[in-house]
Amino acid sequence: MSKVKVGVVGYGVIGQRLADGVARQGDMELVGIADVAPTLALRALAEKGMPYKLYCANPDNIPQIEAAGIPVTGTADDLLDQVDIVLDATNAGIGRKNKEIYQRRGLKAVFQGGEKNDVAEVFFHGYANYEKGLGKDYLKLTSCNTTGLIRAVDCLDRLVGIERVVVTIIRRSADPGDTHRGVVDLALVEPVPNHQAKDLMLIMPHIQATGLLVHVPTTHGHIISILATPKKSISKEEVLAAFNAHPRIRVVRIADGFNSNTALFRYARDLGNLRGDMYEIAVFEETIAFSGNNIFFTISVPQEAVVTPETMDAIRASLKMQATREEAVAMTNKYLGLK
Numbered sequence: 001m002s003k004v005k006v007g008v009v010g011y012g013v014i015g016q017r018l019a020d021g022v023a024r025q026g027d028m029e030l031v032g033i034a035d036v037a038p039t040l041a042l043r044a045l046a047e048k049g050m051p052y053k054l055y056c057a058n059p060d061n062i063p064q065i066e067a068a069g070i071p072v073t074g075t076a077d078d079l080l081d082q083v084d085i086v087l088d089a090t091n092a093g094i095g096r097k098n099k100e101i102y103q104r105r106g107l108k109a110v111f112q113g114g115e116k117n118d119v120a121e122v123f124f125h126g127y128a129n130y131e132k133g134l135g136k137d138y139l140k141l142t143s144c145n146t147t148g149l150i151r152a153v154d155c156l157d158r159l160v161g162i163e164r165v166v167v168t169i170i171r172r173s174a175d176p177g178d179t180h181r182g183v184v185d186l187a188l189v190e191p192v193p194n195h196q197a198k199d200l201m202l203i204m205p206h207i208q209a210t211g212l213l214v215h216v217p218t219t220h221g222h223i224i225s226i227l228a229t230p231k232k233s234i235s236k237e238e239v240l241a242a243f244n245a246h247p248r249i250r251v252v253r254i255a256d257g258f259n260s261n262t263a264l265f266r267y268a269r270d271l272g273n274l275r276g277d278m279y280e281i282a283v284f285e286e287t288i289a290f291s292g293n294n295i296f297f298t299i300s301v302p303q304e305a306v307v308t309p310e311t312m313d314a315i316r317a318s319l320k321m322q323a324t325r326e327e328a329v330a331m332t333n334k335y336l337g338l339k
């Protein structure tokens with residue numbers, strides 16, 4: 001079977017990782033990426049030998065990009081002429097404008113968490129509602145925090161059923177390199193409920209959710225504590241076994257040194273993962289506990305890479321590459337090395 005042809009528009013924090021994710025899928029072809037300026041990410045790509053073809057979204061900027069030593073294959077229009085689907089990883093708001101271009105061309109597209117939900121037909125998560133995305137032209141991914149949160153809740157929901165969750169999110173304030181956010185010394189509290197809890201209910205409407213979010217001055221990963229009310233009793237051993245069996249969840253132990261967000265980042269870097277990325281969320285084993293019948297646990301969400309697997313799932317759903325969630329996530333997991 002011929003490979004589906006994919007283009008990535010926007011080669012920033014998320015776009016880089018989506019391009020890498022597509023390139024690893026044995027049944028997909030990354031036709032190229034599109035961006036507008038000679039960013040550090042593109043300079044690094046050129047220095048690595050330009051493994052991905054670059055198409056410029058603003059033709060007027062081509063001389064500037066080429067002057068920086070970055071080869072340009074063509075314009076964004078040239079890229080769109082060749083693809084079956086677009087992964088739009090542009091800044092929030094730009095994807096909505098780009099959608100008009102995709103619609104005129106009859107192109108399918110997947111948008112990232114920064115866009116408003118109504119940009120797409122389906123608010124999508126590969127594990128929780130894959131079938132709703134089948135054949136749809138426009139899908140929108142959940143945010144990084146919501147993606148990780150739903151993975152963990154969906155894992156338990158399929159095991160025993162979950163009625164209600166209460167979440168507390170300790171959110172990194174910026175990605176590494178986001179100097180425009182300034183040097184900060186604060187913990188900024190948002191009103192309850194946070195958008196992640198509301199978004200979870202959009203994906204999993206049978207669960208009641210609320211939550212608190214606190215921004216803190218760190219860059220590597222979010223920490224989320226979750227209190228989940230199951231429909232039937234379950235033991236800690238069963239919870240642990242379910243998490244251990246999930247390909248996109250990594251169970252770690254504080255006693256082994258995994259005592260912080262940065263410990264996970266360092267470990268990923270020591271594994272040799274590109275950019276220190278991890279596709280899995282981490283569950284801290286020693287935080288799994290019970291309050292009455294309620295399950296309590298804490299996860300870490302690697303915000304830069306965590307949405308990559310679910311985005312690959314979205315391609316599979318939109319193009320109907322696999323008819324079921326089980327088939328689709330298994331293929332994505334295989335190519336990304338998630339076991």
